[in-house]
Amino acid sequence: MFIPSERDIKEGRTADVYFHRVLRVLEKEGLADTEVTVEVTAKSLPEGWEWGVLCGVSEVLEILEGRDVDVWCMDEGDVFRPGEPVLRIRGPYGEFCVLETAILGCLCKTTGIATKAARCKIAAGGKPVYSFGIRRQHPAMSVVVDRAAYIGGCDGVSGVAGAEAIGEEPVGTMPHSMIVIFGDQVEAWRAFHEHLPEDVPRVALVDTFCDEVEEALMAAEALGDALDGVRLDTPSSRRGDMVEIVREVRWELDLRGYDDVSIMVSGGLDEEEIARLAEAGVDAFGVGTAISDAPTVDFSMDVVEVEGEPRAKRGKPSGVKQVWRCSECLGGVVLPEGEEPGSCPSCGGEGLKPALRKFLEGGRRIEEPRSEKEAREHVLSLLDRLDL
Numbered sequence: 001m002f003i004p005s006e007r008d009i010k011e012g013r014t015a016d017v018y019f020h021r022v023l024r025v026l027e028k029e030g031l032a033d034t035e036v037t038v039e040v041t042a043k044s045l046p047e048g049w050e051w052g053v054l055c056g057v058s059e060v061l062e063i064l065e066g067r068d069v070d071v072w073c074m075d076e077g078d079v080f081r082p083g084e085p086v087l088r089i090r091g092p093y094g095e096f097c098v099l100e101t102a103i104l105g106c107l108c109k110t111t112g113i114a115t116k117a118a119r120c121k122i123a124a125g126g127k128p129v130y131s132f133g134i135r136r137q138h139p140a141m142s143v144v145v146d147r148a149a150y151i152g153g154c155d156g157v158s159g160v161a162g163a164e165a166i167g168e169e170p171v172g173t174m175p176h177s178m179i180v181i182f183g184d185q186v187e188a189w190r191a192f193h194e195h196l197p198e199d200v201p202r203v204a205l206v207d208t209f210c211d212e213v214e215e216a217l218m219a220a221e222a223l224g225d226a227l228d229g230v231r232l233d234t235p236s237s238r239r240g241d242m243v244e245i246v247r248e249v250r251w252e253l254d255l256r257g258y259d260d261v262s263i264m265v266s267g268g269l270d271e272e273e274i275a276r277l278a279e280a281g282v283d284a285f286g287v288g289t290a291i292s293d294a295p296t297v298d299f300s301m302d303v304v305e306v307e308g309e310p311r312a313k314r315g316k317p318s319g320v321k322q323v324w325r326c327s328e329c330l331g332g333v334v335l336p337e338g339e340e341p342g343s344c345p346s347c348g349g350e351g352l353k354p355a356l357r358k359f360l361e362g363g364r365r366i367e368e369p370r371s372e373k374e375a376r377e378h379v380l381s382l383l384d385r386l387d388l
């Protein structure tokens with residue numbers, strides 16, 4: 001299969017060729033040891049997003065570990081805004097120039113995914129959102145996608161390997177194929193209930209052959225108290241208004257005493273529909289493409305200092321910067337490194353703290369980034385202060 005090894009990545013074989021060419025030129029001219037500082041910044045965010053959730057930090061640190069560089073970074077799961085540097089590397093340019101492609105590659109897509117997951121979580125009003133979208137990406141990406149979705153706030157992921165990587169149980173219900181093969185919904189649900197361990201939630205897919213209300217009631221009658229929930233994954237050709245369908249399913253289940261049966265919806269969901277459905281009484285969401293193929297964040301890496309002198313290409317502010325984040329309103333201010341801020345320009349509070357911290361010194365780790373669980377908890381703790 002077409003999957004580079006970890007060694008390929010760390011040795012720069014997944015790099016754009018021009019980095020290898022410039023390295024050769026600099027070596028021939030005796031300039032490969034020139035000390036530079038580079039910063040990684042997104043000038044703007046996709047779809048007019050005003051904030052992003054940083055993801056990919058732990059892989060970036062792994063790539064740079066052992067190189068003769070100092071690395072400052074925001075932490076995994078930190079919120080950042082356009083124009084704020086999220087990563088700073090200082091060292092001889094030849095030590096890391098062939099790693100730029102891989103470093104940006106570890107950050108751009110995963111940050112888009114984590115941000116989208118956080119936005120879906122806000123849209124859902126805190127109700128569970130599960131990452132169901134790894135089929136929309138190459139399988140080599142499945143752990144990366146699920147991990148980023150989880151850090152962004154997803155309550156679980158469908159991928160077996162992705163779930164293992166974050167130390168969670170994978171989440172899933174049943175595919176239509178099973179019900180189609182049985183040719184009878186009730187037989188399929190009963191067999192599922194009979195053969196799977198007790199800790200697998202009994203969530204019946206209720207849109208295969210008949211109307212969602214009809215199948216939801218059939219499932220509730222067939223499995224009785226064992227039924228935990230129903231999942232609606234209605235194809236777009238049969239949809240009508242999903243909000244109305246959900247309200248009707250809820251009403252008819254409640255009327256017959258099945259008010260503890262939860263309703264899960266999946267299939268083509270994005271922020272706006274999630275918000276409408278959450279209002280209508282949906283209890284949980286399976287989100288696929290919107291999260292796994294979230295827009296990428298166009299981070300770029302720019303030289304801002306050469307041998308201690310501020311120097312940058314036009315359009316990029318030169319000199320080393322620090323981002324000061326307000327712990328109260330999450331606003332921020334970018335200042336030249338060494339300059340202390342006053343009070344927060346957004347809320348006037350005194351809660352400004354430096355967002356870029358040193359993780360590697362001379363290639364050695366001096367701090368560990370947040371684990372996936374810690375990063376997710378951190379993101380969830382910020383969501384009530386962020387808007388869509």
Ligand SMILES: [Zn+2]
Pocket residue numbers: 326327328329330331344345346347348349
């Ligand atoms: Zn503030």
